Amino acid sequence: MDKVLTRNVGVDNSQTIDVYRSRGGYEALRKACRMEPAAIIDEVKASGLRGRGGAGFPCGVKWSFMPKQPSADRPHYLVCNADESEPGTFKDRLIMEEDPHLLIEGCMISARAIQASIAFIYIRGEYVHAARVLERAVAEARAGGFVGRDVLGSGWSCEMIVHRGAGAYICGEETALMDSLEGGRGNPRLKPPFPAQYGVYGMPTTVNNVETLACVPLILERGSDWFKSIGPNERNTGPKLYCMSGHIKRPGVYEAPMGVELSQLIDQYCGGMLHSDRKLKACIPGGSSVPVLTAEECEGLKMDFDSIAERGSMLGSAAVMIMDESTDMVLVMERISHFYAHESCGQCTPCREGTGWIEKILRRMRSGGGRKEDLDLLESVSGHMMGTTICPLADAAAMPCQSFVKKFRHEFEHYVHHGRSVLVAS
Numbered sequence: 306m307d308k309v310l311t312r313n314v315g316v317d318n319s320q321t322i323d324v325y326r327s328r329g330g331y332e333a334l335r336k337a338c339r340m341e342p343a344a345i346i347d348e349v350k351a352s353g354l355r356g357r358g359g360a361g362f363p364c365g366v367k368w369s370f371m372p373k374q375p376s377a378d379r380p381h382y383l384v385c386n387a388d389e390s391e392p393g394t395f396k397d398r399l400i401m402e403e404d405p406h407l408l409i410e411g412c413m414i415s416a417r418a419i420q421a422s423i424a425f426i427y428i429r430g431e432y433v434h435a436a437r438v439l440e441r442a443v444a445e446a447r448a449g450g451f452v453g454r455d456v457l458g459s460g461w462s463c464e465m466i467v468h469r470g471a472g473a474y475i476c477g478e479e480t481a482l483m484d485s486l487e488g489g490r491g492n493p494r495l496k497p498p499f500p501a502q503y504g505v506y507g508m509p510t511t512v513n514n515v516e517t518l519a520c521v522p523l524i525l526e527r528g529s530d531w532f533k534s535i536g537p538n539e540r541n542t543g544p545k546l547y548c549m550s551g552h553i554k555r556p557g558v559y560e561a562p563m564g565v566e567l568s569q570l571i572d573q574y575c576g577g578m579l580h581s582d583r584k585l586k587a588c589i590p591g592g593s594s595v596p597v598l599t600a601e602e603c604e605g606l607k608m609d610f611d612s613i614a615e616r617g618s619m620l621g622s623a624a625v626m627i628m629d630e631s632t633d634m635v636l637v638m639e640r641i642s643h644f645y646a647h648e649s650c651g652q653c654t655p656c657r658e659g660t661g662w663i664e665k666i667l668r669r670m671r672s673g674g675g676r677k678e679d680l681d682l683l684e685s686v687s688g689h690m691m692g693t694t695i696c697p698l699a700d701a702a703a704m705p706c707q708s709f710v711k712k713f714r715h716e717f718e719h720y721v722h723h724g725r726s727v728l729v730a731s
């Protein structure tokens with residue numbers, strides 16, 4: 306498949322508006338400005354585009370939840386979620402650093418579809434370079450008439466604001482993000498009301514991921530049929546960015562058709578396993594918050610939403626972490642648990658206490674003090690965290706824990722009985 310989402314990556318001065326326009330950029334926005342908002346929504350619905358931020362919700366359907374018309378006291382807002390904090394995920398950064406105008410064009414077309422008057426790009430604080438590149442690009446787009454008052458003479462106006470977060474994983478959750486954007490502490494809100502009714506500053510708001518929005522100009526430019534033709538079926542469509550890391554020769558972001566086989570990603574895109582004499586042991590297919598898959602479960606695995614769900618995990622943010630047979634699974638789970646204990650916002654007791662408990666049990670186990678009741682305790686603590694909190698961060702911490710213990714139980718038991726990893730000789 307020819308590269309489409311990353312077609313400008315690596316081109317000299319790809320961040321500038323001149324280069325972007327010389328390669329066909331902003332023509333899709335020009336087209337969108339001549340279309341009725343409802344027609345843009347229909348086109349995106351027909352493409353089958355599903356959100357690339359983690360949950361895979363159909364993008365056009367989400368847009369259609371917005372009220373039909375904004376009013377003077379109920380303006381509509383678009384928020385681009387550029388928080389990208391899920392461990393192992395680094396695809397949105399590539400788009401923002403290398404092709405910022407693609408994201409800006411995607412934001413503007415999407416803003417027109419939902420009739421937004423402001424498009425916010427909420428970017429994580431650590432992405433200093435990406436934020437600077439974006440800010441420069443937004444200024445260029447505004448000067449060119451693609452952002453701001455009377456966009457391309459259409460009579461429709463939409464401002465764009467790049468807002469830097471302070472670097473908290475929870476601010477990637479859409480309602481915590483909105484609190485943070487408003488200047489408050491990033492705490493998730495109870496739903497309902499949903500953002501389409503009560504979002505930023507209480508106004509109807511749509512939140513979409515960077516990669517989701519970057520797909521939108523391609524859909525308008527080439528049509529929904531073209532987008533749908535990429536991928537295994539109508540529910541899993543379009544080009545996809547995969548963040549490959551771990552025990553592979555060439556880690557990085559790779560564009561491939563939705564549903565590419567995992568073995569193809571490893572062997573053809575990433576040059577194979579890091580040590581060719583070591584076998585695959587496990588893979589986390591969608592970021593640290595999704596259940597781990599064993600090597601057996603990875604056999605013939607297609608990397609799309611539904612195929613991964615059939616194997617009991619999720620495509621999530623497509624952060625694919627490859628682990629070979631030298632990996633200590635207890636150590637990996639301990640490291641993951643530290644992240645969630647650190648990043649829990651503390652609002653809900655099951656999450657605040659549960660993430661801390663999981664981390665403490667695993668740390669004790671790893672340092673040789675494991676008790677035989679610890680595996681049951683891990684299962685019980687994580688079981689009580691799921692579905693009991695305002696936002697899914699608790700589930701994000703509990704799901705990997707449950708899957709690691711279930712699928713690599715003997716490694717945890719070995720720590721309990723021998724005080725060391727199964728990989729370390731006595």
Ligand SMILES: Cc1cc2nc3c(=O)[nH]c(=O)nc-3n(C[C@H](O)[C@H](O)[C@H](O)COP(=O)(O)O)c2cc1C
Nearest residue numbers: 356357358359386388389390477478479513514517
């Ligand atoms: C704890 C947590 C962290 C999240 N972090 C991100 C993130 O960094 N980027 C993102 O796009 N979505 C993130 N999400 C998902 C968002 O809440 C939201 O579903 C997404 O931005 C919607 O965009 P999409 O429909 O285009 O996928 C996170 C969700 C949770 C529960």
